[in-house]
Amino acid sequence: MKLSNSYFFTIRENIKDEDSVSGNLLTRGGFVRKNSAGVYMFLPLGLKVLNNIQNIVRDEMNKAGAQEVLMPALIPEETYVASGRRAGFGSSMFSLKDRNGKPFVLGPTHEELFAIAGAQGIHSYKDLPFNLYQLQTKFRDEPRPRFGLLRVREFIMHDAYSFDKDLEGLDVSYKKMYDAYVNCMKRFELDYVIVTADTGVMGGLLSQEFQALSETGEDTIVTCDSCDLSTNLEVAECPDHYEDDLSEYLPMEKVATPNAKTIEEVAAFFGKKPTDFVKTLIYKVDGKPVACLVRGNRDVNETKLRKYFGANEVELADAAMVEETTHARVGFAGPVGLSIPVMADYEVTHMRNFIVGANENDMHLKNVNLKDFRIDHVMDLRLIQDEDRCPVCGGKIVFRKGIEVANPFKLGDKYSKAMNLYYSDANNEKKPVIMGSYGLGIGRTMAAIVEQKHDDWGILWPISVAPYKVAIVPLDTKNEEMMNAANELYDRLNASGIDTLMDDRDERPGVKFKDMDLIGIPMRVTFGKAFKDGKVEFKLRTDAKAELIDANEAEEKIRNILSDYFAKQR
């Protein structure tokens, strides 16, 4: 591409409406532009990167033996009702009606449609296994889009679906996709970890996330410095490793605690620490109240709670529900005398003589013990914390932030049963097909790469995904000889399949350099002062200084760098 006659622009100033490094640099470089909250235009440069990422995924999928298809985004709502996920997705699904009033949705993910597609081709065990994938636009009405391309409402996702006759087959299919994703990460040059995660609205047997490490990430990752523990915060275990408190039982006592309702306020009142309390949180689990008990310095892990109940939605109860269930204002809930289900964290069962709310305004109970109230279920209910030890080996745990770029699932038979996807085995018995599903966010990957690879001047694209591999920058556009030589190199590189950009604009050198740095082209060939001696400058975007080389050696040098690079990517 020649810049002088193309849709190319950069923005010098910061973008007000972009809250992340990647969103800012991608907008300033003219890759993307926000059109509405969480919905982006992809401009020429941005589309080139997006296509490069998609082609890497496509290549890895094809190598893994998957076949590409394209499913509709516009889907009858009843499809998701059949699997039970219409309710699961709730308001995060975009929905609309056709002219006859028939409800449709815009697909947020496609397990159902692929199960339907599978059913059309699967009759016998001889039809299995196989694997389908697509690169397609998904729609999710996120409550709060943010961080540029990282959390959006319309995005291109790669999703793949495997079909097997049994769990052993699924293991093989899963491994292939897992390996394909590992290869993709390598080719994207992402610094990442793989963590076990919650299966969430997908359901199924196993979920792993490929998390690109970045402070901008919205996910918290828990790893251990002495074993290979690697898990998402929301599923990190807090096993029953607590020591019993053996102090003598004291008699329960009701104490007036006016104007004190937070743990800190009440602790100050009693002259005690938060660890001497049992916190009672009223949750709304699919609309029904549930009390959760954790030690005063702990937090409830809502994912664990949701999993235990198999619920779609878990949130803290509103004030009205708290008052109805505890007969007191918010701030005085306690387990004694509650008539709703009571869940307790393991740790609570090892405590003695603790303080709880009295279910009465401005009152707390002290010296409460397990005999004083009913617990319906004891479980691992809390969020892991800094001071906790590794649940596997007891080592020191480390918290990091990550961007979830890919997520393979072992689904099992959940969707097969819901969507009537069965096959006949060798004994002519009807069995559900065993499915896996695999997703990788294309735009999110693009943003994650920028989050990891940038400097003060702009983006540092890896060669594999860079919109152009080489930028040719002639500094004197009036010098005919120089322009001829630059054009010749430009033509030769492009003719041999090396995507090359030429900055033939009549701009000052500084402008051209700044722009090329901002958009992050990996290699730059500058035709400048030394051209009269037959020399050009060659510079890698990641290097501070340029080197002077013979003009007629530039092409070979670029070829060598690229062939070395791609050899290492294999």
Next chain:
RNA sequence: CAGGGUGUGGCGAAGCUUGGUAUCGCGCACGGUUCGGGACCGUGAGACCAUGGGUUCGAAUCCCAUCACUCUGACCA
């Protein structure tokens, strides 16, 4: 959903408290001087001040409503 902020030429902002018909920087056009890390001087074009209503002789400015964008929290008792 709850609470806060913002909306002014293409972009970024000032003006609003204390009403009097819009200012600055970037960008753009033209002329000139420049020309190796976002040049300088001069001239110029470009705005129904988010939308709708109200108060007023007069509204970007005050009042009401709506919409959009954005931040914080996703209510930790």
